[in-house]
Amino acid sequence: MQGITFPGDGRVVLKEFPAPQPGPGEVVVRMRASGMCGSDLHFYRGAVSFGGSADTIQGHEPCGDVHAVGEGVAPDTASVGDRVMIHHYWGCDVCEQCRSGWPQMCDRGNAQTMSITTHGGHAPYAVVPARTLLPLPDGLSYKAGAAIGCGTGTAWGGLMRLGDIGGKTLVVFGQGPVGLSGTMLASALGARVIAVDVNNSRLERARAFGASEVVNSAEVDLSTTIADLAGRRGVELILETSGVAGADALSILGKWGRACFIGLPGEVHFRTEEQYKKQWTIMTSWTMSTIQQRRCAEFVVEHGLPIDDLYTHSWSLDQAAEAYEWFDKQSDGKGVFEF
Ligand SMILES: [Zn+2]
Ligand SMILES: [Zn+2]
Structure with missing residues (x-):
């Protein structure tokens, strides 16, 4: 064969x-x-x-x-x-x-x-x-x-790591096969999903798969757009699947936020001195x-x-x-x- x-x-x-x-x-x-x-x-x-x-x-x-x-x-x-x-x-x-x-x-x-x-x-x-x-x-x-x-199982694994997502606002970075699966599964689990990508055709698909809002981070200012959408409570949950949006993800994560990083290669930097008062939970997930x-x-x-x-x-x-x-x-x- x-x-x-x-x-x-x-x-x-x-x-x-x-x-x-x-x-x-x-x-x-x-x-x-x-x-x-x-x-x-x-x-x-x-x-x-x-x-x-x-x-x-x-x-x-x-x-x-x-x-x-x-x-x-x-x-x-x-x-x-x-x-x-x-x-x-x-x-x-x-x-x-x-x-x-x-x-x-x-x-x-x-x-x-x-x-x-x-x-x-x-x-x-x-x-x-x-x-x-x-x-x-x-x-x-x-x-x-x-x-x-x-791909879809990896999105599921990441959502299970985040846990307790029903009724909360989740931003999914990257709408490739894993991110799109995350958007679909999280919507079905009762989260309000904001899908982020730099490709409009992928964002159209994200909307069809259940995203409440879509944001093209190459076309608009991410922080102000997300702040408008998320409101005073800020972003509670993040699933990062692109491997390149670590800094963007942390820039919008609100108080008590939980963020799960799946995408490779992926770099995530933060200073506890600047962020510890936000009570974040930062996690990774593997399939x-x-x-x-x-x-x-x-x-x-x-x-x-x-x-x-x-x-x-x-x-x-x-x-x-x-x-x-x-x-x-x-x-x-x-x-x-x-x-
Ligand atoms: Zn794989
Ligand atoms: Zn063993």
């Missing part, structure tokens, strides 16, 4: 790989949708290396059907034909982080990540431990399951736990959220070069490889 690889110089190379076989405790998933995530661009451009290699199949938003089951996998864990999402990390299984659903934070440093340390979903088949599988609810498409596997991924999928079904509409482009594997050239412009919506 062929899989998408990145040499790290802004090119895409389709390489030949043997069809995977499931070892003990493993399953082979027949990929149906494999999403393009903003963090792919770090590897595609070669600007950031997280230890991946040019021989690793890319894609960490995999979703599909169980195709083959290895020895020792119980039928109620995985059976051929099951529709599944994949939590795209696995660890030692026994440390505190792994046991609480955060294998990416494995205390023993054993974490495996699809597309970095092991092959990802940008190929017709992928082999993963059966314990990484989560059921794809009937009401969700494969590409919705793919989005929840990283989501296994439990949060499942809960996010259930929430999307319960609220009938239009996850499929996050996608503006669908590609086949042999269009991979064109697909990443388009995605690299970061001016449109989300893309997905469908099989």
Whole structure:
């Protein structure tokens, strides 16, 4: 089979790989949708290396059907034909982080990540431990399951870190696939969302996904515009997904504000001397736990959220070069490889 690889110089190379076989405790998933995530661009451009290699199949938003089951996998864990999402990390299984659903934070440093340390979903088949599988609810498409596997799930994880957002004003910086998901999920959770970006077509989409107000920070003065919108209470909550708006975000955060920083590379500076009287809570967030991924999928079904509409482009594997050239412009919506 062929899989998408990145040499790290802004090119895409389709390489030949043997069809995977499931070892003990493993399953082979027949990929149906494999999403393009903003963090792919770090590897595609070669600007950031997280230890991946040019021989690793890319894609960490995999979703599909169980195709083959290895020895020792119980039928109620995985059976051929099951529709599944994949939590795209696995660890030692026994440390505190792994046991609480955060294998990416494995205390023993054993974490495996699809597309970095092991092959990802940008190929017709992928082999993963059966314990990484989560059921794809009937009401969700494969590409919705793919989005929840990283981009949309990352927005959910950040909102869960912020906590208690219903009835409050939340400013979401960046309206790419993660930010737009944040806008949609937060609106459904009862927050009043002000969406910020520098691209008007992305802001139009944010409005369609539930933003109460949209602000183009390249066209207006951010502080005065937000102050007018937020009123005397100021901004209570911030979700920063762009990776470049750290200073802007803190400049508008009000008293008792809580801010969650997701976007990479991201720099956030503040002097406690100047800010301590505001009683801020500043936090980071890294994707989501296994439990949060499942809960996010259930929430999307319960609220009938239009996850499929996050996608503006669908590609086949042999269009991979064109697909990443388009995605690299970061001016449109989300893309997905469908099989
Ligand atoms: Zn562990
Ligand atoms: Zn991702």
